[in-house]
Amino acid sequence: MAETITFTEARVRALRDAARVGRVEYQDGKVPALRLRVSATSASWSVLKRIPGGPMRRVQLGSADDLPVEQARKRAQLAVGAMLEGRDLSAEKRQRRVESERASLTLADGLAIYLAEKDGLRPATRSTYERDLRTTFGDWWDKPLAEMTPEWVRDRHRNRKTRPITAQARVGHARDRDRITASPARADGAVRALRAVVNYLRAERDLDLPDVARRITATKGWGNVPRRKRALLGQALAEFVTSVRGLPDDLPPDLAGTQRDLVLLILCTGLRWTSAAGLHWTEVDFKAKTITVPADRMKGKLSHALPLGPAMLAMLKARAAAPRSPTLVFPGLDPDKPLGRLSVRFLAKIADAEGNPITWSPHDLRRTALTLLEAMDVSAYALKRIAAHAQSGDVTAGYLADDVERLRVPMERLESVALAEPRDGNVVPLRVAGR
Template sequence: MPQKLTKTFIDSIPYPENGQAFYRDSEIKGFGLRVGATSKVYIAESKVNGKTVRVSIGKHGIYTAEQARNQARELLLLMSKGINPNDQVREQKTRSMTLQHVFQDFLVARKALKPRTIYDYKRIMGTYLEDWNDKAIADITKDMIAKRHAELGQNSQAQSNLTMRFLRALFNFAAGQYEDSKGQALIQDNPVKRLSQTRAWYRVERRQTVIKPHELKPWFQAVMNLKNDIKSQNRETIRDYLLLVLFTGLRREEAASMTWDNVDLHAKTLKVTDTKNHLDHTLPLSDFLHDFLQQRKTNAVNDYVFQRSNGQGHITEQRKQMAKVIKESGVTFTIHDLRRTFMTIAESLDISAYAVKRLANHKMNNDITAGYIIADVERLRDPMQKITDYILKCASYKPTATVTDLPRKKSRNSTKSVIDV
């Protein structure tokens, strides 16, 4: 039965052992008190668009009964107009949500992001958007976007575009993630669209750099000259890693994180399971690849094909040794250049377009004919060997027949390979 909520009456109400108890005010319909195991909270309750809406006002002791009653009048008036006060609170909270907070929610929601992608996103947040991390996302305007895009473009147009694409993704995520009780997005506008409306995106040509045929010999020799010494016990591992990428066209992380579980030396295949397009990728091993992987296997110290010299995890940094190769050979390259070189060579050898795509693990969703072709790894063995033979010919490299019989010294800190000839 409703009763006027006063301090004396509320103080006399016992805390329930289980659940909650509700007490209604006799003076104002919709004003009440919710009593839990440890707290007494004033509430306002009414119907908004046919649905019951309950709004917490505050705890008894912090609010007096009269203060809570006055607050309830204002809330009930809003509800009578079809306004849900909870939506207003939620909207205000969202509009004050910082860019960093949205980014953290984004990472939680995007469970399939690869470590490298997360690393790149964090780098953007900490480098190009650092001064915006604590700024409310709703306060980031179109003018701010345009200005920051232009500023970043003075140093790197590609990084400027990349930063804004990432920021666009965060705004799109926020628009879908945060909504009111009616399902309406609380972030209605994506300010990054200003760049499209004004055609301000930089025109960045896609990199087309490859190692040319006449450059393969000096590059190959410089890679082969990477030898372990007291200063570095990772050189030969990085040497073999660079060669694997060139001879398979694998992506940077796919090769670096490869485990022995996915290398079948008997079937002469390797498999990559955590690929960019989320499709398992199995490749045949050419004779050259099989021989040097077999040698690495005899000196393996953990589950990774390219383990770190301390035996913990796989290699993650190759730039120092790459710089040595570039200096010695005069051939400038990136890891992805090796992948492009592999595919360029494949195309130059008149290998079928379907085989090239299979070797590169590119999706063929829009190609109807491709759907009828069985992706049999054995059908790729001959193309794979042709590519290997071409590279070795350009490099003037001739493996010796007795190489696998050479004495070798097993060491935790050194991985000798069959290519040490």
């Protein structure tokens, strides 16, 4: 129970000088609701009063450094009067703080909060969200998020689908602006990223923000972009592999060999780009002939182990014999960072038999690998396991043991078909960077 003292400036100074350990609370003899909390480093005024028909409430008035005794009493009396009228001053203060944050929070602020607090987001997701928001809503980057109406978002989404709105983009380089084109997929992605940010702030910060995608959903305005099906099959695959395998080793600053080996690994494993490009030497088990990608680089947030075929195993052993990085299998120009993207020069070198550039992407290679496996009549469960797709809703899948060795035969067959190796099973050696 708080000790009652009639506060004066001298007594407050004495109480503060005597404070040593912990925090002690004192009650004013003139205004009983006024309290002074004193510790060795600070002292603060507050009001402790029961709202009629409700619980006890504490209302902070301020620091004793800034608020003299008489002024603290006057503020306490005003607070007591308001509380006797049934007002919850603490709740009102919180609401004012929320409204102030809501009014001042910009799109840039909202995205920064979202990315800082959502620890589970993959680096690729983070960069995609920021890219889509900057290219589609860049002119709103420093404006209050609360003022972004569903109608305005609908109109911007419609424009982004049909024309390159480069003038509104918030990008760092002119080349990034030149890459912006009319894209239903990027329009949908930008609004979904915006909706994710807004919904997070509504749930975690109790901010009264509009449902930014409401008008798009109500008018069925989503781009509904069909899933891509592009893959390299038949003659196109053979020409692609021949072109890639014919590329030379690394010759600084050209990383042709590193890019070549990474592309072939993706084709022969079906890994996503971020999972393969970030491969560490510690994730390669030469004895077990497997690679294991940790959960933080997997879309499904689960570690993923795959057996290696003989060609990929030989390629990795050759890279390990002359590594450019002690940690990364496929380092970029900076040996401490993984290869970020395929270079324009590298892509220009990949052509068909007539010398025409081949149109492809790293994810096309993933689709190619899975298509080849399915054509081999690999079971649906093994196919999902190789692709690292979720099977949580499949009861039967829950009964199957997670044995990486059962995938070795289909993975070796995939490598053999993808690289068009001789039927006698002898591996055609891959040219490897530095060899």
